[in-house]
Amino acid sequence: MSERRVILDVDTGHDDAVAIMIAASAPELTLEAITVTAGNQTLDKTLSNTLNLCDALGIEAPVFAGMTKPLMRDLVPAARIHGESGLDGPVFQPRKKIAEKEHAAVALARMVTEAPPNSLTLIAVGPLTNVAMAIRLEPTVATKLRELIIMGGSIGRGNVTPSSEFNIHADPEAAAIVFSSGAPITMVGLDVTTKITLDEARLASLSSIGGPAAEIFSKSMGNYMAACRHYLGEYPAMHDPSCVAYAIEPKLMTLREYHVEVEYSGTFTLGRTVVDTAGVTKKAPNARVGVDADETIFWPLLARALGHWSRG
Numbered sequence: 001m002s003e004r005r006v007i008l009d010v011d012t013g014h015d016d017a018v019a020i021m022i023a024a025s026a027p028e029l030t031l032e033a034i035t036v037t038a039g040n041q042t043l044d045k046t047l048s049n050t051l052n053l054c055d056a057l058g059i060e061a062p063v064f065a066g067m068t069k070p071l072m073r074d075l076v077p078a079a080r081i082h083g084e085s086g087l088d089g090p091v092f093q094p095r096k097k098i099a100e101k102e103h104a105a106v107a108l109a110r111m112v113t114e115a116p117p118n119s120l121t122l123i124a125v126g127p128l129t130n131v132a133m134a135i136r137l138e139p140t141v142a143t144k145l146r147e148l149i150i151m152g153g154s155i156g157r158g159n160v161t162p163s164s165e166f167n168i169h170a171d172p173e174a175a176a177i178v179f180s181s182g183a184p185i186t187m188v189g190l191d192v193t194t195k196i197t198l199d200e201a202r203l204a205s206l207s208s209i210g211g212p213a214a215e216i217f218s219k220s221m222g223n224y225m226a227a228c229r230h231y232l233g234e235y236p237a238m239h240d241p242s243c244v245a246y247a248i249e250p251k252l253m254t255l256r257e258y259h260v261e262v263e264y265s266g267t268f269t270l271g272r273t274v275v276d277t278a279g280v281t282k283k284a285p286n287a288r289v290g291v292d293a294d295e296t297i298f299w300p301l302l303a304r305a306l307g308h309w310s311r312g
């Protein structure tokens with residue numbers, strides 16, 4: 001099987017960090033670039049977290065800084081869950097890695113434009129601000145991608161409001177641009193990511209793999225678990241890592257084709273992904289939506305990623 005060329009768009013973030021680890025170490029993937037947006041924390045923090053992680057693990061993919069704010073709204077970071085730094089837990093040494101000079105949205109537009117059609121997969125695991133900007137800069141970004149895998153939305157429950165998931169709620173206008181762009185979207189929403197949750201026993205067993213990645217994982221997931229238990233009453237879902245694991249092994253998820261609209265003016269439903277599961281609108285599907293996940297496929301891929309850095 002040929003390697004899959006991927007770009008990761010992140011707002012690093014505890015689970016974003018794990019997504020980067022899996023993407024950077026998978027032999028099935030080539031991580032071409034990491035683009036960073038504001039989301040879980042302000043851009044300076046999400047960028048710093050991304051660069052620190054890459055530096056600590058020797059991840060050489062270029063890192064591009066992107067949007068500091070959602071398109072139309074103020075940023076509301078997820079400090080409750082990810083902490084003041086956005087990646088509370090691990091402590092990093094002073095770093096050498098620096099961000100590229102080009103803006104992330106411009107870089108995304110350039111990289112997709114330069115690549116042969118259907119050769120690049122974009123995995124977006126933060127608010128969709130950079131992606132929407134790239135599509136506005138160069139509309140063919142949407143149609144040239146092999147796949148746009150989005151961590152965001154939900155058919156059912158929300159996690160930031162009863163109705164809405166964080167990434168879509170953070171920048172609903174950007175999400176509306178992306179979902180109506182014609183891109184080959186795979187939506188990895190809460191319906192699937194909440195089926196892959198980390199408990200104490202799994203955290204202990206993955207931490208015991210050893211090496212720098214497992215150490216960062218252990219410290220950041222310890223914080224993430226405590227926050228999710230405290231504020232959500234749930235074990236932490238492997239939201240962003242699931243998207244990368246799916247790119248490696250599509251059997252991870254069961255998908256259905258649906259038409260999805262993003263609510264950007266609702267009073268109680270702002271940021272909801274309205275998924276037409278019954279075909280009421282008769283509109284053609286614009287996304288393949290994850291409806292189920294097989295966690296037995298996920299955990300070995302995560303263990304393999306952590307083990308990549310434990311071999312000395």
Ligand code: BDR
Nearest residue numbers: 013015078125166167239
């Ligand atoms: C999403 O929100 C963020 O806090 C996580 O990193 C993930 O991308 C889950 O709703």
Ligand code: CA
Nearest residue numbers: 013016125126
């Ligand atoms: Ca994220």
